[in-house]
Amino acid sequence: MSRDDAATHTDDRPTPVLEARRLTKSFGHVRAMVDADFELMPGEVLAVIGDNGAGKSTLVKALSGALIPDQGEILLEGHPVHFRSPLEARGQGIETVYQDLAVAPALDIASNLFLGREIRRPGLLGTLLRVVDARAMRTEAKHQLDALGVRIPDVRQPVESLSGGQRQSVAVARAAAFGTRLVIMDEPTAALGVRESGMVLDLIRRISGRGLPVVLISHNMPQVFDIADRIHIHRLGSRVAVVSPRTHTMADAVAIMTGAATPDEVGGRSHFDERAGRRDRPGVQGEPTSRALPGPDGATDHGLPEQESPR
Ligand SMILES: Nc1ncnc2c1ncn2[C@@H]1O[C@H](COP(=O)(O)OP(=O)(O)OP(=O)(O)O)[C@@H](O)[C@H]1O
Numbered sequence: 457m458s459r460d461d462a463a464t465h466t467d468d469r470p471t472p473v474l475e476a477r478r479l480t481k482s483f484g485h486v487r488a489m490v491d492a493d494f495e496l497m498p499g500e501v502l503a504v505i506g507d508n509g510a511g512k513s514t515l516v517k518a519l520s521g522a523l524i525p526d527q528g529e530i531l532l533e534g535h536p537v538h539f540r541s542p543l544e545a546r547g548q549g550i551e552t553v554y555q556d557l558a559v560a561p562a563l564d565i566a567s568n569l570f571l572g573r574e575i576r577r578p579g580l581l582g583t584l585l586r587v588v589d590a591r592a593m594r595t596e597a598k599h600q601l602d603a604l605g606v607r608i609p610d611v612r613q614p615v616e617s618l619s620g621g622q623r624q625s626v627a628v629a630r631a632a633a634f635g636t637r638l639v640i641m642d643e644p645t646a647a648l649g650v651r652e653s654g655m656v657l658d659l660i661r662r663i664s665g666r667g668l669p670v671v672l673i674s675h676n677m678p679q680v681f682d683i684a685d686r687i688h689i690h691r692l693g694s695r696v697a698v699v700s701p702r703t704h705t706m707a708d709a710v711a712i713m714t715g716a717a718t719p720d721e722v723g724g725r726s727h728f729d730e731r732a733g734r735r736d737r738p739g740v741q742g743e744p745t746s747r748a749l750p751g752p753d754g755a756t757d758h759g760l761p762e763q764e765s766p767r
């Protein structure tokens with residue numbers, strides 16, 4: 457067994473569904489990712505939090521083929537992958553709701569839902585001429601949206617005629633309908649009202665209930681603490697800790713996220729250790745401490761503000 461293998465598979469913990477090691481990506485002088493690690497375990501809801509500009513979206517894009525990292529490796533169920541486009545990642549069952557490029561605005565809702573996997577007409581029309589079966593796609597789109605509780609009056613509407621929140625719902629529904637291995641959502645509730653945000657959280661629970669792991673990037677701490685099994689904290693381009701809502705408060709997480717505290721200065725025990733059973737870079741994953749665990753009501757700590765970027 458190589459050193460690398462030994463670092464990841466020394467015990468009987470399950471193989472991560474998706475894993476990244478030491479991803480690095482620069483845009484000119486901006487180092488958006490610096491040795492970023494990532495691990496998504498089977499069946500979990502993993503939240504990714506971090507300040508504006510911390511590199512969360514860059515990480516998501518690298519994991520889903522929307523950008524190619526300069527360095528580092530990505531493993532899907534233990535096997536190295538090199539996605540060159542989001543379509544390739546989707547072909548492997550990874551569905552992503554991007555923060556900035558959720559849908560194709562000029563197309564109707566049904567076409568958006570089936571983007572890249574259109575239903576073709578039966579017979580030669582479909583196989584030879586690749587004619588899409590618009591009616592079948594509309595019926596199926598309606599079925600999918602209904603099943604997911606997304607209320608949209610007419611699936612023939614172009615997406616550009618929808619509100620921001622409705623567009624985001626379509627993107628989320630698409631991911632939920634087609635994700636077969638995992639679903640990644642980059643701030644899916646940022647443009648949503650209270651009811652719609654609740655709906656997306658329900659959707660995440662339902663996806664998770666189907667056994668699919670979900671990655672949720674969010675600035676909304678109450679949502680994160682409500683829904684996540686583990687919380688990956690990103691800071692200045694890399695993962696600095698993985699904590700659990702059961703052992704850490706929102707204040708702990710925000711302190712680590714902003715650099716006000718190091719992982720070992722805040723209370724709690726790293727969920728990373730508990731679940732994944734390793735600490736390959738001491739301190740980085742959040743060292744366990746001998747301090748008393750925060751009380752359960754610590755998690756309702758002061759409505760935490762959206763963090764302003766210090767930069
Ligand atoms: N295509 C790009 N070209 C140049 N710089 C980029 C590009 N994409 C990201 N960056 C820079 O990389 C850094 C990380 O950006 P990223 O979008 O990943 O942050 P984020 O954590 O998702 O932030 P937010 O919470 O605001 O969405 C930022 O400084 C950003 O300006």
Ligand SMILES: [Mg+2]
Pocket residue numbers: 512513514555642
């Ligand atoms: Mg982002």
